[in-house]
Amino acid sequence: MNKFVIVFSTVLTLSIFAITAQEEEASEKAGTPAPKSASFVTPDQLHWGPAPAGLPAGAQMVVLDGNPERKGSFTVRLRMPDGYKIPPHTHPTIERVTVISGTAHLGMGPKFDQAAGQVLSAGGFAVLPSGMQHFAWATGETIVQIHSHGPFKITYVNPTDDPRNAKQ
Numbered sequence: 001m002n003k004f005v006i007v008f009s010t011v012l013t014l015s016i017f018a019i020t021a022q023e024e025e026a027s028e029k030a031g032t033p034a035p036k037s038a039s040f041v042t043p044d045q046l047h048w049g050p051a052p053a054g055l056p057a058g059a060q061m062v063v064l065d066g067n068p069e070r071k072g073s074f075t076v077r078l079r080m081p082d083g084y085k086i087p088p089h090t091h092p093t094i095e096r097v098t099v100i101s102g103t104a105h106l107g108m109g110p111k112f113d114q115a116a117g118q119v120l121s122a123g124g125f126a127v128l129p130s131g132m133q134h135f136a137w138a139t140g141e142t143i144v145q146i147h148s149h150g151p152f153k154i155t156y157v158n159p160t161d162d163p164r165n166a167k168q
């Protein structure tokens with residue numbers, strides 16, 4: 001390894017640490033404080049409630065960590081009934097999806113197309129960059145875990161798909 005490579009990798013490592021520290025600091029300043037102690041939850045202790053109004057009716061959600069509405073890291077789970085569909089949409093921040101149970105289908109693009117989805121069974125994982133148009137549906141009751149940074153929002157490609165527009 002020459003000197004340049006060593007210097008470069010040291011600088012890179014240091015900047016990664018700096019970015020992580022900055023993220024944590026930003027999260028503490030403007031939103032959910034970073035946890036100071038360990039916390040544990042068993043599956044029977046999860047307090048499921050109705051999913052937010054931005055999602056089609058019928059799903060349930062539980063917040064495991066953080067607050068999706070505030071700045072900072074958060075983790076939630078979404079329980080979808082069989083056949084549940086989320087029309088094409090985007091998020092302002094990255095969406096990381098882990099399938100806990102059931103089968104989730106994820107498709108990319110502005111048009112809901114059940115022929116174009118990626119099938120993810122339990123244990124499957126997906127990363128959806130911020131601003132990327134995607135859609136989803138479930139076969140069988142399906143639980144996915146979503147890990148991202150808040151404030152997390154959902155913007156539908158077609159505003160008539162937005163359940164918040166129907167509630168008037």
Ligand SMILES: [Cu+2]
Nearest residue numbers: 089091095134
């Ligand atoms: Cu999404």
